[in-house]
Amino acid sequence: MKRFPTLFLFIALILGCQQNNQTSSNQHPEPIGTDNIAYKWGEMALKATANDTEKFKPRPTITSRYLGLIFVSVFDAWSRYDEKATPVYLSGVERRPADEQTLKNKEIAISYAAFRAMNEYYFSDQPMFRDFMEELGLDPDNESLDASTPEGIGNLAAKAVIEARKGDGANQYAEEEGSGGQPYFDYTGYAPVNPVDKNVDPNRWQPKYFSDGKGGKYAPGCLTPFWDKVRPVALKSGDQFRPGPPPMVGSEQLEKEVWEVIEMQANLTDEQKALVEFMRDGPQSVQQAGHWLKFAQDVSVRDNHTLDQDVKMYFYNQVVAMDAFIASWDSKMFYDYARPYALVHQYYDDQKIKAWGGEGKGMIEMTGNQWRPYSPETFLCPPFPSYVSGHSTISGGCAEALKLWTGSDEFGSESVLVAGAMTEPDNLGDTVTLRFPTFTQTAEMAGISRVLGGYHIQSDNIEGLKLGREVAREAWKFYKMHVGEE
Secondary structure: OOHHHHHHHHHHHHHHHHHHHHHHHHOOOOOOHHHOHHHHHHHHHHHHHHHHHHHHOOOHHHHHHHHHHHHHHHHHHHHOOOOOOOOOOOOOOOOOOHHHOOHHHHHHHHHHHHHHHHHHHOHHHHHHHHHHHHHOOOOOOOOOOOOOOHHHHHHHHHHHHHHHOOOOOOOOOOOOOOOOOOOOOOOOOOOOOOOOOOOOOOOEOOOOOEEOOOOOEEOOOOOOOOHHHOOOOOOOOOOOOOOOOOOOOOOHHHHHHHHHHHHHHHOOOHHHHHHHHHHHOOOOOOHHHHHHHHHHHHHHHHOOOOHHHHHHHHHHHHHHHHHHHHHHHHHHHHHOEOOHHHHHHHHOOOOEEEEEOOOOOOEEEEEHHHOOOOOOHHHOOOOOOOOOOHHHHHHHHHHHHHHHHHOOOEEEEEEEEEOOOOOOOOOOOOEEEEEEEEHHHHHHHHHHHHHHOOOOOHHHHHHHHHHHHHHHHHHHHHHHHHOOOO
16 A cells, blocks of 8 residues: 555656657747847848948948837837846836746837837838738837837837937928928038138148949038937947047158058959958948947857847947947047048158059059049948048947947858949959858958948057947946846
């Protein structure tokens, strides 16, 4: 008789194991990498950014703000289904109980947040977002603001971000005085010291002529010269880490750095040309913030990220990109510094140099006043002051952010390009594989590509990388606070 309890226990254990096995076989594993919903909304944001570039021309400052605020909206919605996280702009919405903190509720909440934010910022792509919502099985017409439902929380999160950022200095709604009803109009009244045909002060930025692609030419004005006035998300102010001044005309340092730009261009290898083009980006460009969102997505695939991980990583990554643009523009507009395009002309006016002659000409001998960057006629040089390099600032910042977030500098991404395809399609070079072994090296490759291309001197690059890293470290404290880890 004493053996029966043991037998019953044995049978119960077997039945329990069978039940557990049956339960686990009925459960679907959580989607990871490209299958998680946060990753898919990241892809949607990149498509919209590329479309924005095609429709409205490159405007990296503006699209960095869109991406930053989209992923703040996503994070704020997600935070109400997390144990510790606190939102940035969403207020008056309680954290949901533990039994509601499910993957399904998170997917719904972040989808409505992303959908509403993208509708606001990338309004011309609303049909694309609507189709994606329906593909996910969600009703795009559900405008509920019920804070007890994931749909309502997602809608509320986007609404809170949109409202909080009105009047933030970006002038999205032409709300700044003197805008004349034009969104993104320059309300600061910036005017370059140097007209396009006369270099009055060689230390200051000078507009340059571009081809209009139809046989004519035009000189684009300064892109968003008011961006230094935009309120950051994580930084205290745009000038929080403003670098010291660049080297001036007449200094030994600037003389060396201008010659370095000439020498680098005259000796461009196919790999360097490919690097210049990859970092510059061509048609369907997603600009620098989008570039680093793409790199973050590479990390997601590499490390099989869950929804939670991607929500947090994209949030930090894109807040850094947005704030780094503001910090970069603070330096650009404060110093209003010249680009190599004008500096080479100033230093080597009628002297003979070897340089790129333009499409179909290759490297030729010319006078210094004919020098130009390694760029197509229709986009010869970024139309705004030089110091510091935006590419270097955003790349330095986002690389540092991914390094801090993953806990390692290892990256491992790569890209295959044909050298010259975006710049001189009738003179193609070899097929090149660009390898990005670490985040730090990727940022440094992005930075030096701007010197190789003739858009920046080395000081623009070095100080830009440094500025970006300072932005990322400051934003890290902000991130840790909002995820509840500090």
